[in-house]
Amino acid sequence: MSSCKPSITPVDTTPKLGASVSSPVSNSSLYRSLDGALQYLTFSRPDITYAVQQVCLFMHDPREVHMEALKRIIRYNQGTLNFNLHLSPSSVTSLFAYTDADWGGCPDTRRSTFGYYVFLGDNLISGLAKRQTTLFRSSVEAEYPAVANVVSETFWLRNLLLELLCTVPTATFILL
Known part of the structure; x- marks a missing residue:
């Protein structure tokens, strides 16, 4: 997905992810692998924490709608490669x-x-x-x-x- 169209948000804001009646993903090990990689990425990208947490809820029985949500997070990351945690000196100590x-x-x-x-x-x-x-x-x-x-x-x-x-x-x- 290196040349995919970037998404402006990591999660669709209108519907909530839930147990869906859509078909199961064809390769559940790929889903789990991508999901695990995104979990690791949340250490330096806290902006995707909620979205990754939502797709992690369905690792035991991923459906196509969940794979679409996972791909949306990847598309968001593609468009925001320069977003990282930056620690800088600060005069504020609160x-x-x-x-x-x-x-x-x-x-x-x-x-x-x-x-x-x-x-x-x-x-x-x-x-x-x-x-x-x-x-x-x-x-x-x-x-x-x-x-x-x-x-x-x-x-x-x-x-x-x-x-x-x-x-x-x-x-x-x-x-x-």
């Missing part, structure tokens, strides 16, 4: 965290998805996108564990920075 939860986002299990990103100054230092294990009745119930997870992560990062003799003089800002 921790900022951004978190969000998608209540009932999975069309099959109705489970929520949450994610967060943590920045030290201008540099992204941690991120996560994950399907929640509990089924919630409201968006408020889904947001609470997401906030609890990012607070736990920022406490761990503050302690790690303290051990590295890099103190964070201000409180951590968590934005929903």
